[in-house]
Each structure stands twice: as structure tokens, then as C-alpha cells.
Amino acid sequence: MANLVSVKTLDMVNGEITKVAYDGAAYERVEGEAQIGDIVLVKEAWGDQNVGEFFVVTYTKSGISDQIVGMNGNTCEASSYKCRLKIFRKIAAATNPSVEERVTKAEGEIELLKSDVAALKGEAEYKRIGKSEAQAGDYVKFDDPPSYLTDKEYYEIIRLDLYGDPQIIDDEEDEFDTYGFDFEVYRKAGAASVEAEPKPERLKVGDYAKVVQEYHHQNGEIIILRDRGSERSDTFPFQSERLDGTTGDIFGHRHLVRATDEEVAEAKRATAERKKWAEIGRGVGEYKVGDVVAYDDPEWFQNSGIGEVIELMDGTPCVLATDSRGSKVPIYVSTEQVELVTPVEARFDR
Template sequence: MAKLSVVIPAVDVMVNGQAYRKVDRKAQAGDIVKALSRSFDVDTGAFYAVEVDASRGVFYRDNVGSRRFRLERTDLHEVYAPVAAAPSETITYENAQYRKVDRPAREGDVVMITEPDDAEYTADEGVSLNQPYLVMRLDSADDPQIMNARGKEYDTAGDVFDVYEKVTRPSVEYREVKRYANVGDTIKMVEDADAGGWLAGDTFIVTSVASDKAVHFTDNDGDGRRRSGTDDYVVLEPIVATTPTYVEVKRKASVGERIKIVAAENAHGKYANGDELTVASDDHLWGEAVRVNEFYQPVLYDREYVVLEPVPAQAIAKPKRYAVGDFVKVTGNSVTHDYAEGSVVKITETKDNARHGGQQFHAETADGERGNWLVTNDVEPATKAEFLAAKAQTQRKPAEPAFSVGDTVKLTVADGGRPCYGWGRVSNGDIGKVAYVSSDSISVDFPKQRGWNAKPEELTKVDPRDAFAEGDKVRLISGGNTSGLHDYETGDVYTVLAPKSPVGNGKVKITGGGQPTGYATPDQLVKLTAEEVAAIQKEAQEAVKWVAIGRKVGEFKRGDIVSFTRTDGDKGVGTVEDGGSFDSAIGVRIGAKPYDGEKYRGVYFDEGDTATLIVPVEQRFDTAA
């Protein structure tokens, strides 16, 4: 049974402790709907939970679990949306903790939309309010791009949302100390920066210290910053672990020794593999078994554990010390460095740093760049051969061309200048698409001239939507009746409402289809030329004439007077003897009446012949009524 048990107070509907409120919009996942009329397995006045199908959209399950779609019928359903509680400061997403922050979203953050720019569009795209979504990337306008329930990208432009950043648990525990920082220390900011660059709680590595003890570091925006005194930060000093290091030994344990469970078999819910326990006594009654301090029953068989033997401090290997000229592979990023993890680099400068494995150092990357400070804990030894291989790979990588096939470009010749290859039929400011790229010239398809050649310096990349303007006539060349284009047919002509609608996920907003608005990507549209628009208008005017006499366009009847031109050069004026349409052919007798005259001509429209209606038979005065 899918019907919900609800409690209805004065205003809201309560379901399992969650309040829902009636809303005037389409249903979306997470809502509930109230059935307004009875049908098979659906009760009038009952509430049902809304789910989403990736291909068919939203639905609910009736009393027997069958899916019910058609939730857009407001005469059949009322929609109730969950009443959002006060935003939590922390949330859990994909088994990770996130905390709410007051800053623009970044890649890897989680956002929760609280107020959509267009609620209907957001619901249609399968995006729910007050639900966490991972930021996949930021677009050119720094708007977060998230993934909707259908696995497609959704643009949050215009939406109001809360931002949450991942809370990372450091592998090393630190204590906060109020003192002057030294080079290599990690400092934690205690207040937000007045001019941006960090928030309270952000951490940075000190790169240098001035004579007045002012510290220098690089902020979140990549800018070098200086801070005097200790009012703005505290120093994070790692807490040195006192837990001894152990090795695992397979033998009989003695009283007081630590053991680790590796093959639990008699646990009864008291212990599991990986647990560490302390031996309390040897159990002679059970034979090869021990009892532990943590519980009396059950006993632990000797085959279930290994003994943890402490390793003397002098036996613990010290970390390797690196020298200038050594090669290392970057394996981590505990100090917010700017080297790519997995890359091999060459050390160019070293300093002692006891808090991060013993050393910190600058290094040269395979492409010759020098980064900021690395530390011992974030690297492992590498070889010169690995570095040279990476360097050779970098040198083989071709430089990216300034323009690529498919780019949208604008002709931007300096005032008073002239294109290298002449103007042709284009004008300064025209927008087209790159068709071919060579070493010193670009071929562009402009609306007025295809294959127009230009020098790279004469072109500027622009947003593909800049090729359109409000009121333009466009033909939809792909994507008809897909998401955002329902009731818009591929091949039909529509009108641009807004080339850069903030709701359209980087798309062009159009109108003229079965729905009031549609959203198409620029590559799904072709802008019509003035000649094409004029031809369409002429066809529309021609259609009005045919409708006025009660006929379909191109419908000829016996007795019509027409002029005709055939592909063999024969032409004339006559009377239709055999009716037809533009889809087939007509027979014309040269004369005023059918069967009156010697010349009969077949006019075959599918072979290129043409005919023009002069007088329809219904309007002729020379024929009997």
C-alpha cells in the first residue's frame, strides 16, 4: 500500500513528523500529492509520496503499488511540498560531513537550492529543493553546475542556494598555540579577511618571516599576504603521538600483552576482526585459548589473534632526508601546495621542518615551473629517469590552438582597418562559426558568406548565444521533444525570446511551440537569413489565399484557370482538366474549357514543373453554376 497516513493540523499536513504545505506548482520528487477524485486503487482525499523516473518524470504509487503519472492534472491532484526546517549548519552527503559557509560555491562543495529562479523549470529538470547536490564544476559565469536526477547537468544560475564545504579530518592532530609563526608553520586564521582571501578557520603555510616577525603566505585567491603580530592567527602545532609502534607476531599470548583479532570465529557479537584487546588470563579449561580484560565471555582461541609486540624506539626508521638535486613523486597535499599529485619533481631548495616529516623544499616541475613549499610527508623517492620521461612528455605536448573547429567567433577588425583577405560579403561585428583552422588562417562560416578566410588576430571568441538576438527567426535542427523542448518539433521555425535566459542552463529561450517557451543549445539552432524569413512570410501569405477559397495549399480543381511552366520550356495558360496538388501533378488543356482545344499538357510538380492559380473555378462567370 502506497497511501500515506497523515495528520492535518490547521495549516500543514504532517507525515512521519515532516510538515508539508500546499503549493501552486508542478509536483517534484520529495513532495506528496492529494488525490481529488477516486479511481481504481486511488482514494479521494488520500495522500501519496511523489517519486521520479529518470525517463518518464514524476509519479506516485497507488494503493497496490502501481505507478501513476499525469501529475500535471490540477483537477486530479493537489501538490504539497515539504516545509523546510531552519538550515542546518552541518549536513551529511555521501557519508561525508559538510559545514555551511558564507562564500561563493567552489568545485567539490555541496549546494542546497532554497529558492529557484523558475520553480517549474527546476522541477521539470528533476532538481529538488533543500536537497544536497555536489558542485561538478563552475561555468564561465562562476555559476555552480550540478547533476540532476536524470544524470544531466543543471545550471543553478539565478537560483538561491546554501553552500556547504567538506569537513576534512586531518591525519595529524594539532593544538592551537598563540605565538609568532616560523617558516613552514601551519597557521589558522581566527577571523574573516576584510578584503577577501580567507575565512575564519582557513589554514595556510608560512613561506617566509620578516625581521619584524611578520609572516608571509599565499591566500585562497593566490595572492601573497603579510600579517604582523599574532592577532589574526594561531599556530597549529602537531601533537606527537605517544602510542608505541607494534609488529604482529603469530604466537601464544601472555597475560598483559596486547592482541589483535585477525580470524574471529567465536565472537557472539563481542569482538570483530581488527579489534585490539588485552590478555587477562590463560584459559586452561578450554585448552588453546585466553580470556581478556574487556569481557569475560567468550574465550578467544589462540588461532583467532596475533600478538602485538612493541618495537623499540631506536628500531623505528627515520624518514629519508632529501638533498638538492634529488627527485621525488608527489603523493599527498597536507600543506596546500600547488604541485599535481602523482607528478615527479626535482628538488631545488631544502629547509628543516620537524613538524611535517623533517624537511620542506621547493622543486622544479617537468615543464620547468617552480612551485611553492613541499614537505616530506607529501612525497616519496623517485628517479631521474621518471623525471626525464615526464619532461619529454611535456615537450611533446602540442600547444593548444587559439581557435578550434566549432568555436563561435566575432569579426573584430580595428577601426579604419581592413581584413587581410578583404571584406567579401561580411561586415565588422558579424558572428560565425570556425569551419577550418590552419597555421596562419581561420576559415569561418558567416551567415552571409561561408568559408570566409581570416587571420587569427581579426577574430574574437564569443559566447555561441551571441549569434542570436531577441526576435530572430531560427530553425530547430535537433533535440525536438527532449528535455526543455517538449512540443517543439525538429525542423520547424521558432522565434528567439532571450538569447541568454538565466533559466536556460546556457541555452537560448525560444517560443512558438506547443509549450509557451523552450530551451535549446546554440548548436541546436540555425538562424534564418533575411531571404529565408521573406520566403517563409511569402509562403504564409500564399497559404492565406488558399484558405480563403476553402482549399489546401496547392490544391487544383477541374475548371481552374492556371498558368504553367514546364522544365522542357513549354509554358502557357489554360484550364485544369485533371485536378491534383503540389504533391502530384495536374493536366492542363490550352483553352477556356476542359476538353476544348487540341493542346493538353501534363504538369508534373515532382519533376520541377510549376503552376500558378489565376482564377478558381468557383469564381468563374463563364461557366454554369
């Protein structure tokens, strides 16, 4: 197929060509299926052949899953894995536009002017940054993404994985790994409200942090940051310390966010609970027959009191205690409704 070397770019938006000129006529970017006489820009093809070149559409026909677009005797499947095309269609020149057409055109120009003014003021502006600068809260934008993503939509980065690849939520509300896909990274900047927001303080040794990506299966864990000493590096500056005092894994800034006071308090409470159970050789909520427990069961016992665990079913204790009517009955009570008073190993009556 013959490449059109005389195509001139007339307009671009966010780095994307939206209008071109060829052979004395203007062509604008359109979506959908191509038509004979359109101009197409090859964005992706097998072996990168003809990528970045323009061609005239000479025929079209239906394919198995998409439209087949012919260009000077050659074929290529539009908007699919075989070949990705950007379609431009000739703009019809209106020699005597109606009043309605002139009004519509003027309204469109006004909206464009408003958009330009907003961009100058920095409202809703996205600044393109390098992929190595990406962090949680930045955005990615795809060119010809898979079906569960929208072309040119800004997707917020929820975190980076161990290798620095952005993780986002796709259109189907599922987590999506960007590894292997073509995208650019953007940062929201320029808007007064964004600029006014205080910049988060960079994490340092001694801070409490939360692991924000799966790394040695610690996603969500609260840790204390410790210095790695002579083994410190710009990529992995921290040695972590778990809240129980044991040494954890090695982390870098991209793996972590600052933990809130509420998260730290809850993590400390959970750590103390694990320690308390570990001192008697059990996991949290691990009951044994013979334990004395306090219970609160408004549904079956219809009261609260003290009882004895006489049986276990899949970890759920059956408590023998006096109910609200004065009868001593055995009832299975969820572990959330009981609290260990005396473990069986510490009972003096045994």
C-alpha cells in the first residue's frame, strides 16, 4: 500500500491528531467503521510495519469479528489485534450554511474557547509525566485498550506492584494490571484546588506505614520503618519492624503509604490480642473444651453470663450455661459473642 507522505496535521488534542489535510481537503477524526475515501493512520500492526503512516481506504467488507479495511490492494483488520487504525473523514464544505448551522458552529467554538480558558487557568488539567515517576493517585491513559477499558479515559492508579507497574480499576470494577499494555502516565496539576492541597510528607525512618501492594503477602499490614544501615539504597531504604517487635521485610517508598492514627490504633489492638492468645499457645479465638467463657447471646440464651465450653464444632464453642429462664442448657455461640475468662489449662478445679 502507498503511504500518503503529503498528509499535514491541522489539529491535535492531548498529543492525539484530530484533524489533517490532504490533497486540498480537510479530514477530521471519526469513530466507528471506515468508509471508502477515508484516510487511516496505522497505529499498530504485525511487526510494526507501516506504523505511523497514512493511507486511503479503497474498499471495506465485513470480517469475522470486525470490519476489514482495504488500502490500495492490502487489507488490515480495523480496531483489533491484527491492526489498529485511526480513521479520518473528509469534512464537507458547506457553501451556504443555514442559520442553524452557523449557530451550532458558533456554540461549538464558544465551548472550545471555554475549554482553552479553563486549561490556561489550570482547571482539570492533566500533565504527562514519565512512567518511572508514577505513584498512587496519578492517572494512566490508554491508546486502543482492551474491551474492558475506555480509549483515552483517565484511570486513577490505586497502587504500584513490586515491579513498578500501575494497578487500576477497570470499567468492570475489577483490578487491572497494566503490565504489557501501551499507556501514558498523567498527574493532575494546575487546578487551584489541587495546588492548594498540602503535599504529603515523605515517609522517613520511625514512621508508621501501611503496605499498599502485595509484597511477601503483607498487603495492608501496618509496620514501623527502620533504617537499613549500610545496606540502605535509594530504591529500598527501609527495613520494616512488625508491631510485635519482630523484623519484617525490606521496602521502598512505592510499596508504602503513611498509616492513619486509626489504622495504627487498630493494628496495635489486634497485635495485643494475638500476643495474649499466643501466651497460652493458641491462635486468636481458639477455644478448647473445658474453657470458662463469658458470653452475651440475646438470641438463644437471651442473656449474658459465665459458662463452660463443653464441645466444639468447626471451632465454634458450645457453651453450657444458665439461660434467661433459669435452665442450664448447651448452646453454640459464635466466637464474636464469647470472651475467654479462664483457659482449661489454668483451672484449679481440674
